[in-house]
Amino acid sequence: MPTLNRVKARLSAVAFGISMITAAGAQVASTAPTAANGTFADRSGIWGNAPAARPDTTNPFFKALGSNGRSCATCHAPNDGWSVSPGGLLKRFSNTSGFDPIFLPLDGTNCPTLPLDTLAHRQTASSLLLSRGLIRVELPVPASADYTISAVSNPYGCSSTSAISVYRRILATTNLAFLSDVMWDGRETLVSGALTDSLVNQANDAVHGHAAGTTAAAPSVIGSAVGLELLQYTAQIVDTAAGALDANGAVGGLGALSRIGLAAAAPGQPAFTLYANWETLSGTSDPAVAARASIGRGERIFNSRPMTIAGVAGLNDVASTDGQVHKVLIGTCGTCHNVVNVGTHNSHFLVDEGQARIIPKNVDLPLITVVQKSTGVRVQVTDPGAALTSGRFVDVGKFKVPGLRGFAAHPPYFHNGSAKSAADVVAFYNTRFNLNLSVQEATDLANFLNAL
Numbered sequence: 386m387p388t389l390n391r392v393k394a395r396l397s398a399v400a401f402g403i404s405m406i407t408a409a410g411a412q413v414a415s416t417a418p419t420a421a422n423g424t425f426a427d428r429s430g431i432w433g434n435a436p437a438a439r440p441d442t443t444n445p446f447f448k449a450l451g452s453n454g455r456s457c458a459t460c461h462a463p464n465d466g467w468s469v470s471p472g473g474l475l476k477r478f479s480n481t482s483g484f485d486p487i488f489l490p491l492d493g494t495n496c497p498t499l500p501l502d503t504l505a506h507r508q509t510a511s512s513l514l515l516s517r518g519l520i521r522v523e524l525p526v527p528a529s530a531d532y533t534i535s536a537v538s539n540p541y542g543c544s545s546t547s548a549i550s551v552y553r554r555i556l557a558t559t560n561l562a563f564l565s566d567v568m569w570d571g572r573e574t575l576v577s578g579a580l581t582d583s584l585v586n587q588a589n590d591a592v593h594g595h596a597a598g599t600t601a602a603a604p605s606v607i608g609s610a611v612g613l614e615l616l617q618y619t620a621q622i623v624d625t626a627a628g629a630l631d632a633n634g635a636v637g638g639l640g641a642l643s644r645i646g647l648a649a650a651a652p653g654q655p656a657f658t659l660y661a662n663w664e665t666l667s668g669t670s671d672p673a674v675a676a677r678a679s680i681g682r683g684e685r686i687f688n689s690r691p692m693t694i695a696g697v698a699g700l701n702d703v704a705s706t707d708g709q710v711h712k713v714l715i716g717t718c719g720t721c722h723n724v725v726n727v728g729t730h731n732s733h734f735l736v737d738e739g740q741a742r743i744i745p746k747n748v749d750l751p752l753i754t755v756v757q758k759s760t761g762v763r764v765q766v767t768d769p770g771a772a773l774t775s776g777r778f779v780d781v782g783k784f785k786v787p788g789l790r791g792f793a794a795h796p797p798y799f800h801n802g803s804a805k806s807a808a809d810v811v812a813f814y815n816t817r818f819n820l821n822l823s824v825q826e827a828t829d830l831a832n833f834l835n836a837l
């Protein structure tokens with residue numbers, strides 16, 4: 386694709402202010418890289434977009450499609466990793482005294498009934514959005530549900546037990562070509578339909594919901610917005626310590642991203658091969674080469690560190706490809722994040738890895754009690770996940786496997802924003818799945834995530 390090659394050539398050559406990096410990566414950044422036109426700084430380096438460094442802002446994605454002044458880009462901000470992050474939100478809050486349309490009471494505050502008369506009230510009302518990038522999503526309990534919601538303890542007043550308020554990270558509208566599930570709980574996934582059809586439904590629902598549209602947007606308008614989303618690719622391109630992520634035989638960055646398909650890693654094969662050439666680097670006093678080696682080691686840990694996967698509904702309680710149910714599965718990160726060099730899952734797959742059950746850490750989130758009608762079994766979660774759409778108790782706490790490219794561009798992480806950084810993500814997995822990572826290994830894995 387000529388456009389991509391041009392973009393890539395420009396990115397590799399000039400955009401970073403690291404004049405010294407060559408294709409072979411022989412030489413190392415002498416000054417800290419700086420984000421240039423169309424690229425953006427994050428905590429670990431610089432990320433960028435393809436096919437164009439800057440999106441076409443005449444696309445309907447950037448136009449107010451409903452009645453409340455919000456566009457898709459209000460929440461999926463192209464300079465905030467196509468999502469939003471606390472840093473960018475705080476700026477928007479202070480620049481507009483809290484009147485930017487993202488903070489509308491509809492879903493940009495913790496509950497629409499909270500007072501908004503003073504600046505301090507507006508800040509308190511949007512605390513979950515400002516601190517973790519969470520939007521309130523209200524979902525009705527399906528009439529046919531095999532469970533009841535017996536209690537909702539919501540610190541902000543949205544305590545209905547029939548229309549449930551959950552608080553979710555704005556998913557990035559980039560790298561969508563790799564999705565098998567749309568939305569955290571997969572509720573916009575047309576399992577037997579094309580991804581484009583799922584995204585068209587999703588966009589229409591977003592116009593009605595987030596943008597308070599009263600009439601449907603024209604199909605051609607929705608089609609253009611979805612077209613922009615589907616062709617958008619985002620990745621980390623420079624790591625502050627390691628330099629260009631496509632140096633020294635590595636294939637990180639944007640270069641190859643649009644050509645990756647939805648292929649799952651074969652059993653025993655690595656899920657990520659971006660930094661295969663860095664996995665064997667060692668023994669050097671050059672700090673940039675040492676940083677590359679760390680990213681390479683992190684990739685190897687992702688691919689091959691054995692994890693004891695147990696108690697994951699959707700995985701440990703269903704027959705796997707060998708026809709057996711494995712209550713304990715020795716897997717790797719790639720067992721779930723299996724799409725090669727992307728990290729989504731290659732088919733419709735919702736699992737409960739326990740994020741919504743971590744109660745003590747999430748005291749600012751509601752506590753929702755779900756009771757199975759047939760057994761009286763009762764669980765408490767901060768978000769019932771896919772159960773709110775399917776009406777099935779077995780789906781409580783299930784979420785989709787998000788893709789990992791462009792990871793560093795949109796902190797915090799997980800559906801509830803509970804992990805502020807790559808280190809927090811790694812700490813969660815280390816504990817939850819008994820990874821026994823040393824301090825160095827945890828750093829390597831975090832460095833790898835930040836280089837995606």
Ligand code: HEC
Nearest residue numbers: 455456457460520553554555556567568569588591592595
């Ligand atoms: C008020 C903020 C807001 C607005 C405005 C908004 N979105 Fe979203 N979007 C979200 C949130 C929050 C989620 C995740 C919700 C969930 O999973 O329950 C999301 C999810 C998505 C996803 C799913 C991505 C994935 O990985 O599954 C797509 C696609 C998307 N939005 C497209 C759009 C489009 C197109 C528009 C404009 C028509 C739009 N959004 C407007 C907040 C917003």
Ligand code: HEC
Nearest residue numbers: 697717718720721736740784785786787798799800810814
């Ligand atoms: C059992 C399946 C499974 C395994 C194994 C797994 N993940 Fe995940 N991963 C998920 C699911 C599901 C989510 C979303 C969970 C949520 O938000 O509640 C997720 C979320 C993430 C996220 C957050 C991304 C974002 O944008 O918010 C990262 C990063 C991640 N996983 C990395 C890893 C790493 C590293 C490993 C190995 C140590 C790993 N995962 C192993 C299923 C899995």
